[in-house]
Amino acid sequence: MSEVIEAETDDFDTLVGDAAIEALARDGYVVVDALFTNGLVMGLASELAAMEASGALAVAAVGREAGRRQAAEIRRAAIHWFDGGSAAEQRFLDVAEKLRSAINRRLFLGLFDFECNFIAYPTGGFYGRHLDSLSGARNRVVSLIVYLDADWQADYGGILRLWKTNEEGAETVEIVPQAGRIVMMMSEEIPHEVLPSHRPRHAIAGWWRVNASSGQRLDTSR
Ligand SMILES: O=C(O)CCC(=O)C(=O)O
Numbered sequence: 001m002s003e004v005i006e007a008e009t010d011d012f013d014t015l016v017g018d019a020a021i022e023a024l025a026r027d028g029y030v031v032v033d034a035l036f037t038n039g040l041v042m043g044l045a046s047e048l049a050a051m052e053a054s055g056a057l058a059v060a061a062v063g064r065e066a067g068r069r070q071a072a073e074i075r076r077a078a079i080h081w082f083d084g085g086s087a088a089e090q091r092f093l094d095v096a097e098k099l100r101s102a103i104n105r106r107l108f109l110g111l112f113d114f115e116c117n118f119i120a121y122p123t124g125g126f127y128g129r130h131l132d133s134l135s136g137a138r139n140r141v142v143s144l145i146v147y148l149d150a151d152w153q154a155d156y157g158g159i160l161r162l163w164k165t166n167e168e169g170a171e172t173v174e175i176v177p178q179a180g181r182i183v184m185m186m187s188e189e190i191p192h193e194v195l196p197s198h199r200p201r202h203a204i205a206g207w208w209r210v211n212a213s214s215g216q217r218l219d220t221s222r
């Protein structure tokens, strides 16, 4: 990995502002550690564990609207879309909102709203190579991934591999999904995959979107 930026908690204007967002603009992705407090990461992890235990997660699909399908050969994971209904979700959304305004302030992307889901990969779970922005619809612009598993070791698998560009032969970067680590990337530019995980693996993935509504057609989330 080229660079992991160590943030101080909630330090958006200095570290995240100047280093991480610049790296995101320059490289198309950035890895930031310690932006979220341990307490928040643990709160989100235990909320996801409770959802798993109560059967609240749904098998993850790929694609959107007409192209949407469950494709076990591409992705094996279960998800739950945020409803903002818990204190941990609210705190997460507050951090995401600060990031959104910091990114807009520096990169003028006009990020407009945010959608996100909890993801639980079972043992053997994975997500094949993909781009997060779907079929050229310029709606998902920046992706945010946050990892929730404490003490993750590289030999547990579940590595996030990303390609520095969407061109043939592009260099790859491998990111260990450590608790509290976040990855931001340009949704239309950075292909990525989750390698098979040898343990249950937990994350949150979210996307800042621009308002792609046109005419009478409302651009709904998901
Ligand atoms: O779990 C991860 O590391 C990445 C998830 C992802 O790429 C996605 O949900 O689009």
Ligand SMILES: [Fe+2]
Residues within 6 Å of the ligand: 130, 131, 132, 192
């Ligand atoms: Fe993705």
